[in-house]
Amino acid sequence: MVSASMYIAQDKLTTTLDELAKKFELWVPVAAMEKQRVVRFMPYQAGMEPVLAEQSGLGPKNALLPQVETLLKFSYRKDVDDPGQKRLQLEAPEPPKQALIFGARPCDARGFLIFDQVFSHGPYVDDIYTARRETTLIATLVCLDEDAACFCSSVGSGPADMEGSDLRLTPIAGGYVVEALNDRAQPVMEVLAEPASEIQLAAARKVQEEAAQRRVGGADLTQSRASFLKRFEDMGYWREMVSQCLSCGICTYVCPTCYCFSITDEMKEDRGERIRSWDSCMFYTYTAEASGHNPRPTRLERYRNRVGHKFGYFPEKYQGMIACCGCGRCIRGCPVSIDIRRVAENLKESSDACA
Amino acid sequence: MHVLSPYRPELATIIEVIQETHNIKTFRVVLDDPEKMRTFNFRPGQVGQLSVFGVGESTFVINSPPTRMDYLQFSVMRVGEVTQKLHQLNKGDQVGIRAPLGNGFAYEDMRGKDILFVGGGIGMAPLRTLLLYMLDNRDDYGNITVIYGARSPLDLCYRYEFDEWRAGGVDLILTVDAEFPGWQERVGFVPTVLSEESPTPFNKIALVCGPPIMIKFVLYSLRELGFEDQQIVTTLEKRMKCGVGICGRCNIGSKYVCVDGPVFTCEQLREMVNEL
Amino acid sequence: MKTSLTTELHEKIREVFTELELMIGWEAGFDALHTTPVFIRSADDVGRLTWGLLCAQNLTTYLGKDLTLMAAARESNKKIGICVKGCDSRSIVGLIQDRLIERDRLYIIGLPCQGVIDWKKVAARMPISGISSVRIAGQEVIIEGAAGERRFDLQELLARRCLRCLYPNPLISDCVVGETVAPRVKKQDVHQDVAKIEGLSLQDRLAFWQQELDRCLRCYACRNACPFCICQDRCIAETRDPKWLSQYVKLPEKFLFHFIHAMHLAGRCTECGECERVCPMDIPVTLIKEELNKITAELLDYEAGLDVNAVPPLVTFNPSETGL
Numbered sequence: 001m002v003s004a005s006m007y008i009a010q011d012k013l014t015t016t017l018d019e020l021a022k023k024f025e026l027w028v029p030v031a032a033m034e035k036q037r038v039v040r041f042m043p044y045q046a047g048m049e050p051v052l053a054e055q056s057g058l059g060p061k062n063a064l065l066p067q068v069e070t071l072l073k074f075s076y077r078k079d080v081d082d083p084g085q086k087r088l089q090l091e092a093p094e095p096p097k098q099a100l101i102f103g104a105r106p107c108d109a110r111g112f113l114i115f116d117q118v119f120s121h122g123p124y125v126d127d128i129y130t131a132r133r134e135t136t137l138i139a140t141l142v143c144l145d146e147d148a149a150c151f152c153s154s155v156g157s158g159p160a161d162m163e164g165s166d167l168r169l170t171p172i173a174g175g176y177v178v179e180a181l182n183d184r185a186q187p188v189m190e191v192l193a194e195p196a197s198e199i200q201l202a203a204a205r206k207v208q209e210e211a212a213q214r215r216v217g218g219a220d221l222t223q224s225r226a227s228f229l230k231r232f233e234d235m236g237y238w239r240e241m242v243s244q245c246l247s248c249g250i251c252t253y254v255c256p257t258c259y260c261f262s263i264t265d266e267m268k269e270d271r272g273e274r275i276r277s278w279d280s281c282m283f284y285t286y287t288a289e290a291s292g293h294n295p296r297p298t299r300l301e302r303y304r305n306r307v308g309h310k311f312g313y314f315p316e317k318y319q320g321m322i323a324c325c326g327c328g329r330c331i332r333g334c335p336v337s338i339d340i341r342r343v344a345e346n347l348k349e350s351s352d353a354c355a
Numbered sequence: 356m357h358v359l360s361p362y363r364p365e366l367a368t369i370i371e372v373i374q375e376t377h378n379i380k381t382f383r384v385v386l387d388d389p390e391k392m393r394t395f396n397f398r399p400g401q402v403g404q405l406s407v408f409g410v411g412e413s414t415f416v417i418n419s420p421p422t423r424m425d426y427l428q429f430s431v432m433r434v435g436e437v438t439q440k441l442h443q444l445n446k447g448d449q450v451g452i453r454a455p456l457g458n459g460f461a462y463e464d465m466r467g468k469d470i471l472f473v474g475g476g477i478g479m480a481p482l483r484t485l486l487l488y489m490l491d492n493r494d495d496y497g498n499i500t501v502i503y504g505a506r507s508p509l510d511l512c513y514r515y516e517f518d519e520w521r522a523g524g525v526d527l528i529l530t531v532d533a534e535f536p537g538w539q540e541r542v543g544f545v546p547t548v549l550s551e552e553s554p555t556p557f558n559k560i561a562l563v564c565g566p567p568i569m570i571k572f573v574l575y576s577l578r579e580l581g582f583e584d585q586q587i588v589t590t591l592e593k594r595m596k597c598g599v600g601i602c603g604r605c606n607i608g609s610k611y612v613c614v615d616g617p618v619f620t621c622e623q624l625r626e627m628v629n630e631l
Numbered sequence: 632m633k634t635s636l637t638t639e640l641h642e643k644i645r646e647v648f649t650e651l652e653l654m655i656g657w658e659a660g661f662d663a664l665h666t667t668p669v670f671i672r673s674a675d676d677v678g679r680l681t682w683g684l685l686c687a688q689n690l691t692t693y694l695g696k697d698l699t700l701m702a703a704a705r706e707s708n709k710k711i712g713i714c715v716k717g718c719d720s721r722s723i724v725g726l727i728q729d730r731l732i733e734r735d736r737l738y739i740i741g742l743p744c745q746g747v748i749d750w751k752k753v754a755a756r757m758p759i760s761g762i763s764s765v766r767i768a769g770q771e772v773i774i775e776g777a778a779g780e781r782r783f784d785l786q787e788l789l790a791r792r793c794l795r796c797l798y799p800n801p802l803i804s805d806c807v808v809g810e811t812v813a814p815r816v817k818k819q820d821v822h823q824d825v826a827k828i829e830g831l832s833l834q835d836r837l838a839f840w841q842q843e844l845d846r847c848l849r850c851y852a853c854r855n856a857c858p859f860c861i862c863q864d865r866c867i868a869e870t871r872d873p874k875w876l877s878q879y880v881k882l883p884e885k886f887l888f889h890f891i892h893a894m895h896l897a898g899r900c901t902e903c904g905e906c907e908r909v910c911p912m913d914i915p916v917t918l919i920k921e922e923l924n925k926i927t928a929e930l931l932d933y934e935a936g937l938d939v940n941a942v943p944p945l946v947t948f949n950p951s952e953t954g955l
Contacts, residue, residue: 032846032913038911058912067880074409088451090363118603124601146760149661229628232629243693246852248909249849254911260602262878266877266878272409277878279602279603281603283851290438291434313606331661335852335856342661436874
């Protein structure tokens with residue numbers, strides 16, 4: 001497939017984004033205005049300075065799976081035939097707009113590949129997610145910015161992995177080379193003004209090759225299912241590994257592959273919405289039953305389920321695909337610095353040798 | 356469900372409400388769209404998510420069999436937010452339904468066998484669906500025995516149907532936990548009565564549903580009597596939201612109770628991780 | 632980085648380990664900038680413990696929430712060992728005041744503290760990828776990074792809570808490891824950060840909190856890190872019956888959660904600052920509790936976590952009280 005490569009100079013980045021924002025709902029990583037540290041993906045507005053030289057704290061998950069999303073609207077209206085009675089009326093939510101995620105990393109794109117399995121491949125198809133997915137393009141950076149918490153290569157990905165992305169952004173001196181990876185990317189390419197020169201292309205190839213050869217992370221974690229199942233009943237192991245867990249929702253919220261949600265009705269007077277909102281398997285309420293029984297009463301069972309889902313149950317259902325992209329956000333974000341790599345790596349030791 | 360969105364309920368209207376016990380009501384509903392009602396089909400044991408818009412949804416087995424489609428029936432115990440609101444609804448009120456969901460009973464594989472139903476309290480609800488289906492297809496099944504118990508006679512559901520069941524060829528053994536004025540039938544916990552009855556496991560399927568403690572002791576009794584795990588069928592309950600295997604929460608290991616269940620054999624349960 | 636203090640800590644703990652059901656402390660984390668809490672159950676593992684300016688977590692949060700700890704201690708008739716900095720020891724006093732833990736079941740190792748560094752402040756000053764060691768030398772922090780050694784003033788890197796800390800030395804302990812430390816701030820300056828907000832007009836104050844809380848994700852890390860939020864599994868922010876908050880993540884819900892949470896801590900919060908440290912969105916939530924504590928001190932002449940025998944005034948009723 002031949003497609004012209006384009007170039008965005010660093011000092012033309014914001015004007016380019018202004019142009020793209022006319023055509024797309026544009027998601028870019030920005031630092032919170034008041035605090036330079038926290039980088040999160042937000043809908044672009046003129047004046048925003050994107051932060052592309054480091055990984056975001058909160059990725060572009062919101063673009064495809066908003067933290068709060070309307071599933072349907074309902075209202076009670078007077079029955080024309082019997083004005084004393086009220087009848088229900090349901091309305092579908094607004095359809096999604098054309099969107100572009102600019103500045104994702106391979107780990108972010110991998111998260112969406114995991115979502116696709118769950119939301120779009122059946123047996124029941126989530127029409128709302130699927131519609132958003134179809135109208136959203138992802139422009140992914142070749143990643144040069146790994147730190148001590150990154151481990152994408154350990155879970156089957158890598159800093160140059162473009163699976164699931166529509167455009168590749170390669171950082172070179174002075175700017176970014178932009179390449180379309182499929183036909184869907186054409187509407188973005190059409191907006192870009194400057195073709196990439198031979199020298200720029202060559203520089204980009206060099207960056208891509210180096211990134212493709214770089215291994216980010218330690219031990220391979222893709223074959224952990226059997227050892228997880230062996231460790232399931234070993235509560236001493238879970239106590240040793242995650243007694244310090246606080247049961248908050250940070251790891252699941254910042255994780256690109258976590259998708260669990262709750263469904264609640266929110267109503268005022270006669271009108272309301274059924275919304276879905278991010279939930280967390282780490283919360284006590286996640287599995288708390290009306291009877292009072294909770295199959296996962298403590299953080300130990302809940303964390304065990306989290307590791308089991310990512311490294312065991314999900315790959316069992318989806319041809320070995322690991323529900324973890326190795327981005328390290330859970331490790332960096334965890335208030336008590338629990339390292340999921342350590343929990344997964346030590347599964348395979350014999351039960352009395354955990355250290 | 357055949358609609359575009361798995362999250363969108365069909366609207367339905369309540370045509371009858373029956374007070375079964377002090378905290379259980381049975382609702383009979385009809386889908387507002389007559390064409391959808393006419394073409395609605397399901398397997399005994401499949402469930403529906405009932406919506407009380409503004410409050411939420413809750414999961415209930417479709418309590419009537421597909422052979423009797425004048426209405427869809429759901430028996431509801433009042434335990435929480437949604438069921439509390441449901442219990443306040445009357446004939447003529449609307450609800451939402453997302454159904455059929457779940458796997459249902461493997462009734463085809465039960466043909467030619469003798470059937471033993473063991474139910475406690477509201478646990479009779481899913482069993483009733485299959486029981487009536489079998490009565491409506493009586494020749495396909497062998498002897499049918501029902502052991503049904505509750506705390507007191509006032510806690511038994513479907514009391515108005517017991518004669519019909521017996522007339523249909525069911526050996527119905529009723530029991531309550533303690534003596535009660537006017538009660539002529541058995542007295543004793545369901546697992547005890549089961550042991551006393553001592554049914555043979557030969558060519559038999561046992562379907563068990565009720566409070567967790569009852570299920571635990573009934574399974575013990577059945578195994579003592581020689582029943583094997585693939586002969587014992589039960590239904591699981593979990594906190595549910597989407598009901599379609601997407602939101603993640605009702606899993607036991609890699610199985611989702613909403614899609615792979617709620618009906619499981621004991622053999623399947625034994626292969627799952629220990630997290631009930 | 633093993634220091635002489637760490638060695639002394641190990642020795643002290645080994646001396647008493649047979650009396651302990653377990654010891655809660657810190658060990659090295661996933662990189663040179665982080666530690667992680669650890670529950671030591673065997674004397675052989677005592678060597679894993681570390682102590683220094685990376686030991687930010689307040690370990691007392693486990694005491695009131697993990698009921699298996701005290702239960703295990705009662706059953707074996709042993710004690711729960713715990714390492715506490717000055718601020719953490721105040722939490723222990725507060726937990727005793729609230730009758731949430733039993734003093735006799737604790738073996739408290741008190742650690743006079745020079746402060747803990749905020750790793751985000753390091754990240755703002757140098758690349759953190761490739762940092763191999765962090766150590767303190769006097770009032771300087773020496774960090775070995777990918778491009779060589781960098782030196783910073785300790786003051787530059789300290790967490791905000793440490794810059795306003797009046798209680799660096801343990802207020803309650805069974806043994807102390809380390810020399811007494813002088814407070815970094817004077818009592819009259821302790822509310823400077825809050826005073827800045829108070830100095831804003833009401834409109835600007837509202838705008839400030841709207842801007843900050845807009846970033847809140849309702850992850851509940853602040854609530855769960857707080858030693859006093861023992862009702863976290865049944866929190867009003869999550870219950871649907873009765874329903875206090877909707878599931879929206881908009882300003883009204885976030886305001887409600889944060890201000891109700893702060894009100895529940897009024898007169899109880901010991902300003903350990905964990906809520907602010909754990910926030911993934913850098914929201915300065917401890918400020919809200921500092922304001923309420925300032926009001927409690929002014930009106931009721933009371934500060935939580937200083938005296939085990941003091942009864943928190945907001946859980947008492949004195950008919951002869953005036954001026955309210």
